[in-house]
Amino acid sequence: MLKKTTAALTTALLVTTLGACAKAADDTASTTAGASAQQRVQATASGTALCTSETYNGGVPKLDLKTITVGFAQSEKEANPFRITETQSIKDEAAKRGIKLITTNAQSDLNKEIADIQGMIAQGAKALIISPLNSEGLDPALKAAQDAKVPIMTIDRLLTTKTACTDYIGWIGSDFVKQGARAADAMITATGDKGEVAILLGASGVNVTVDRTKGFKDQLAAKNSGLKIVAEQTADFTREKGRSVTEQLISANPGISAIYAENDEMALGAVAALKAAGKKAGDIKIVTIDGTKGAVQGIIDGWVAAVIESNPRFGPLAFQALDDFYSGKGVPATTIISDKEYTSDNAQAELANAY
CATH class of the missing domain: 3.40.50.2300 (Response regulator)
Incomplete structure (x- = not known):
């Protein structure tokens, strides 16, 4: 079992240098928004075992992503460009990989996000990607997923009191x-x-x-x-x-x-x-x-x-993580992405890469 992942641990792990994982992420990145707009991995957790279908929560079935339904739970109303881009990135990558996807939107309501996750499991989703509304409070949904042996990959917000490879596969987000x-x-x-x-x-x-x-x-x-x-x-x-x-x-x-x-x-x-x-x-x-x-x-x-x-284009990295999870390559507890900066010196040239 992996040690509990916390925000403090996430920060400490940033000194780790990426090797093959960064290359894999880059190789699979979508180019729909331009290469410079895609997420790049900065660091991953070190010192812990990688999570696979064999080690996750006592073991779950090894599946082929192209033959199952994957669910995506969006947490917030998509009036925010971050959320619009995040959801579209998930949809685009699923389509690119030929994966059947169902999506929900909790409309910034924690109880609805719980119900959404439970509902996708009931609809037959065999793997989930979730963008948590809060860092705590999703326990009923996490239990439903555990009981159904449906693994969860988390993005953006961290489940700060939960355990990687037990409550969720791993987390991808910014520092x-x-x-x-x-x-x-x-x-x-x-x-x-x-x-x-x-x-x-x-x-x-x-x-x-x-x-x-x-x-x-x-x-x-x-x-x-x-x-x-x-x-x-x-x-x-x-x-x-x-x-x-x-x-x-x-x-x-x-x-x-x-x-x-x-x-x-x-x-x-x-x-x-x-x-x-x-x-x-x-x-x-x-x-x-x-x-x-x-x-x-x-x-x-x-x-x-x-x-x-703070780059919301999680689709390529999230689906690559699920692929690594089922293939046996494994997923780190924490994956930190690299974020750039916009200033008066580059704003005009970089405007097209904003979302």
């Missing part, structure tokens, strides 16, 4: 702590390392929010930054709340000169709030994380200072 640290560096550059910062926090109960906040604050402390965090409030990763929360924050804290948004939707909501308040582009520096076309265009237009990418 969210590092994303926060890179955002802090970008903010220091954008502001000249002075001023008052407000943080638009993501959704509660997910490792993404915790890690991006920690990475940002820890990096400011490590750099002995002159920036001062004067406010932080949850805006749930949505544009609507990003706008309303920003309106409140700049009203209560008129000295705010910078905003760290933990995703692009909140950042674009902040831009709308600043425009409504009569601010001009660049008056308040915004650094955000994702890599949507709207945010990258915001750099070109002067409203956004920098965007740290």
Whole structure:
């Protein structure tokens, strides 16, 4: 049995260098969005056994992906470009590989995601890819999958209290702590390392929010930054709340000169709030994380200072993981992808690779 995988362990594993796994991922990457837009593996977990169908949860049937149905559980409403691109990437890769796929969308409702997963198992799905809404709370769905011997590959958000190769095969995602640290560096550059910062926090109960906040604050402390965090409030990763929360924050804290948004939707909501308040582009520096076309265009237009990418194109890597799982090659507990950065220097040239 593999040791429990946590967000802290994930960060520690980043020093591991990839060999054959990176090549396999690159070889199978879809080119529909351009080679530079695809995910690339940065590191995988070391020191633990790779998960296969023989070792997963006491052993599950060895299957051929082309002869079974695979289910994909999307967690959030697809008004967010990240979720739209994520789902489309899964669909495109399934079609490319000739795999029968069924998909669901939990519409940002944890109970619905549980029901969706249970429903796909009832429909005959023999393997699942899930994008968890929360880092905890999916226990009934995980148990249903275990009882039916249906393996689960997780992407994006980490099941922080569950065990790889028992509750799920493995996890593919970004180093969210590092994303926060890179955002802090970008903010220091954008502001000249002075001023008052407000943080638009993501959704509660997910490792993404915790890690991006920690990475940002820890990096400011490590750099002995002159920036001062004067406010932080949850805006749930949505544009609507990003706008309303920003309106409140700049009203209560008129000295705010910078905003760290933990995703692009909140950042674009902040831009709308600043425009409504009569601010001009660049008056308040915004650094955000994702890599949507709207945010990258915001750099070109002067409203956004920098965007740290969080690449949602999981399809090729997720299906390669399932293939490795059944073939006996095995899947690491943790696979960290490499994310780039958008700035005023490359935004125009890279706009086509944003999502």
